[in-house]
Amino acid sequence: MTSNPSESPDPDARPQRRTFTADFKARILAEYDAAPDAAARGAILRRERLYGSHILDWRKARDAGAAAGLTDRRQAAARAVKKAENAELARLQRENARLQAKLAKTETALQIMGKAHALLELLSESADSAPMPNPSSPRRSRR
Numbered sequence: 001m002t003s004n005p006s007e008s009p010d011p012d013a014r015p016q017r018r019t020f021t022a023d024f025k026a027r028i029l030a031e032y033d034a035a036p037d038a039a040a041r042g043a044i045l046r047r048e049r050l051y052g053s054h055i056l057d058w059r060k061a062r063d064a065g066a067a068a069g070l071t072d073r074r075q076a077a078a079r080a081v082k083k084a085e086n087a088e089l090a091r092l093q094r095e096n097a098r099l100q101a102k103l104a105k106t107e108t109a110l111q112i113m114g115k116a117h118a119l120l121e122l123l124s125e126s127a128d129s130a131p132m133p134n135p136s137s138p139r140r141s142r143r
Contacts, residue, residue, distance in 0.1 A: 025058045 028048060032055055035041040045052065 026062070029055065029058055029062060 028044070028050070032041055032044055035044060044050075045055075
């Protein structure tokens with residue numbers, strides 16, 4: 001028997017988490033509550049591939065805040081705003097790091113220029129105060 005790599009599932013692939021809309025949750029809750037017995041409720045759960053904990057959580061959310069409680073927190077507008085804020089924060093942090101690096105280079109260049117200026121001043125002062133004799137000119141001696 002030969003195995004085809006395209007037939008075997010990727011062991012590193014992560015399954016996608018299912019998300020449910022508020023309308024779907026409300027419809028399933030209504031259908032589940034209208035079911036006459038436990039066998040019918042179990043059939044609904046199997047058909048939709050749900051767990052009893054889904055129903056319990058959705059009921060709590062519905063009772064706590066009507067239809068707003070059925071919305072998925074992961075898809076809420078607040079999450080989108082937070083995601084945008086995080087993206088802006090990351091952009092600003094990158095810009096801050098870039099500007100700090102540029103500032104460090106500029107400060108280093110200024111320090112080098114300051115030292116070069118001080119060295120040139122020192123050389124200029126020493127040249128003015130003590131003229132060096134020109135070795136190529138003949139010396140006159142007094143007798």
